[in-house]
Amino acid sequence: MKLSPLLVAAAILLAPALASAQPVQGRLIARETDEPVRGGTVHLMADSQVVAQAQTDSAGAFALQAPRPGNYWLLATAPGFQASETDVFAVGAAGARVRFMIGRPMIGLDTVTAVAPGVEDRLWYGGFHQRRGENQGGRFITHEQIERQRYGQVQDILRQVPGLEVQIGPRPNFSDSRLMRVRLRQALSFRDCWSIFYLNGMRVESESVQNLDPTEIEGIEIYTNGAVPAQFNSSMGAACGVIAIWTRAR
Structure with missing residues (x-):
């Protein structure tokens, strides 16, 4: 089948945009039990800015798109867990897979979780970095x-x-x-x-x-x-x- 010149031109224009996004996939795991964490939010960070975010499914899996190859890190939050982050990792042309461990707070109640905020917790929970990104x-x-x-x-x-x-x-x-x-x-x-x-x-x-x-x-x-x-x-x-x-x- 012969493609029309318009379709060929569109494919050429779209190719760089599609190729520029690299998949970052993984699972969010509870550190204490090694069980998947469902309903968590995973942020893909670059230079202290949120570039992508996703919710974990019932298996704790998440899928993000990095805008381009480079160095990134992940920040995760989930009900009943402390905000956790990964070390910086490289995302290449093929993307990256990450096994992300998140821990429960030191002090917990049956229905309320009390967590002493870290230095940047107010910015994360207040939405500063997300709005900036x-x-x-x-x-x-x-x-x-x-x-x-x-x-x-x-x-x-x-x-x-x-x-x-x-x-x-x-x-x-x-x-x-x-x-x-x-x-x-x-x-x-x-x-x-x-x-x-x-x-x-x-x-x-x-x-x-x-x-x-x-x-x-x-x-x-x-x-x-x-x-x-x-x-x-x-x-x-x-x-x-x-x-x-x-x-x-x-």
Whole structure:
């Protein structure tokens, strides 16, 4: 059968795209029992960003697609288990197979699992890395960037963000203490349109974050347009901007 020139051209154009994705397959296994873990979520990570994710089936199996050959690692979460990660491994042209072990927490209850968070757990469970990897809007500042610049105060970090105006002035009750307030430059016509702050996922006033030690901040998300995640879209709206700060777990 002779293929039409259009079909041949389409096959040539699609070939590089199909060849660029490498399969990463494996099973998520409970470390204590060597049994498969069903209903877990496995994230394929590259440079601290989520590039793919999948749910495990009844046999604990998962299948991901790496966007290209390179070095990756896996992060897994599952009900009743601690978040676990693999060492970095190489994904070649033929893909990779991984046997991923995940452990149960040290302390557990019948219906509730209590886990002391690690340094980055707030970012994983808060969705910071996933939103950063999806790149659907927002500006993300990591602990490494903050540490590299050696910022002295939170206001110093925010002043470096294009589109934000940071003000330090007296509180509305005319007390001696100074209050940090932030707003969008393009919204200057709305004099009282101040950005909303979240601290570790909870809505707070700016005074709750202005005295944070920058070295204790794990990550910052800043949204200055309509693409604000639902969890940060409060009843007050988000037209004046949203700033979500995540601190390092102790």
